Amino acid sequence: MNPDGARGVLLGLACGDALGRPVEFMSADAITAEHGRLDEMVGHGTWNQQAGTITDDTEQALCIARSVVEKGGFDPADIATRFVAWYDSDPFDIGRMTMQSLSRLKHGDEWNEAGKQVWEASPEGQNAGNGSVMRCPPLAVPYVTDREQLVEVSRDSSRITHADPRCTDGCAILTLTVAGLLQNVDKPLQDALDHVAGVPEELIAALEPIARGASPDLQTSGYVVHSLQTALYDGLHADSATEAIVTAVNRGGDTDTIGAIAGAVAGARFGASDLPNRWLSAIDETDELNALADQLAELA
Numbered sequence: 001m002n003p004d005g006a007r008g009v010l011l012g013l014a015c016g017d018a019l020g021r022p023v024e025f026m027s028a029d030a031i032t033a034e035h036g037r038l039d040e041m042v043g044h045g046t047w048n049q050q051a052g053t054i055t056d057d058t059e060q061a062l063c064i065a066r067s068v069v070e071k072g073g074f075d076p077a078d079i080a081t082r083f084v085a086w087y088d089s090d091p092f093d094i095g096r097m098t099m100q101s102l103s104r105l106k107h108g109d110e111w112n113e114a115g116k117q118v119w120e121a122s123p124e125g126q127n128a129g130n131g132s133v134m135r136c137p138p139l140a141v142p143y144v145t146d147r148e149q150l151v152e153v154s155r156d157s158s159r160i161t162h163a164d165p166r167c168t169d170g171c172a173i174l175t176l177t178v179a180g181l182l183q184n185v186d187k188p189l190q191d192a193l194d195h196v197a198g199v200p201e202e203l204i205a206a207l208e209p210i211a212r213g214a215s216p217d218l219q220t221s222g223y224v225v226h227s228l229q230t231a232l233y234d235g236l237h238a239d240s241a242t243e244a245i246v247t248a249v250n251r252g253g254d255t256d257t258i259g260a261i262a263g264a265v266a267g268a269r270f271g272a273s274d275l276p277n278r279w280l281s282a283i284d285e286t287d288e289l290n291a292l293a294d295q296l297a298e299l300a
Contacts, residue, residue, distance in 0.1 A: 012267020
């Protein structure tokens with residue numbers, strides 16, 4: 001595995017997250033009216049933070065990466081504990097299902113029960129958000145050569161907060177795709193779809209056309225199926241990591257998360273060296289992300 005690709009997964013995720021943060025929830029037209037084509041880290045906007053500020057996407061990915069490195073492998077109880085500590089830090093951006101699940105964890109639920117309880121209590125339309133797929137790409141690095149284990153840990157990482165099969169299988173498909181890119185597989189998304197059994201029909205219908213090279217109508221909501229479809233399309237079809245992230249963010253909607261997922265995919269394709277230095281220098285966590293990527297690669 002090329003270390004540049006491993007670094008690209010983590011740094012691409014952070015770049016997409018930070019570029020999309022100030023325009024989260026804005027429409028494509030509103031972004032164009034205010035920024036033209038947004039391709040620079042800007043401050044303020046949504047959440048009123050300084051340029052280069054990451055959100056819950058990267059912060060939770062960091063929790064996972066730190067845990068895997070320190071524990072020498074995937075430990076869901078430890079990751080859940082880190083998520084709760086992050087939750088207690090009063091983050092400015094946190095999803096509804098994540099917040100509810102972490103509150104239950106804080107009050108005594110086991111790591112594999114809190115997300116299930118929240119999911120079962122949530123109506124359709126509010127039960128399959130993108131809050132677990134956005135944070136799972138780092139798992140592809142240490143488990144890059146062990147597909148069965150990668151599927152298992154990806155699903156379990158989702159279950160901590162998002163137990164819907166569209167979320168758990170979405171994480172498995174995404175991390176398998178990233179792992180395939182790190183190994184230079186010809187058709188990483190199709191291989192991922194072929195490898196994961198029992199995938200919900202909504203995911204199959206959304207992702208198979210992309211695997212075949214088609215250009216479906218893309219949506220930018222926080223629904224996990226929409227987010228994965230759009231981010232994987234941009235991450236797999238762009239001509240550079242920069243283009244993938246900029247295109248994803250400028251579509252509007254859930255810009256930080258779709259940008260983060262597209263960035264992780266494109267980062268695996270093109271490597272961290274393809275990301276603009278001006279972006280990386282604006283993100284305070286760049287050095288730690290680089291170091292964690294190298295340590296995760298060593299575990300592989």
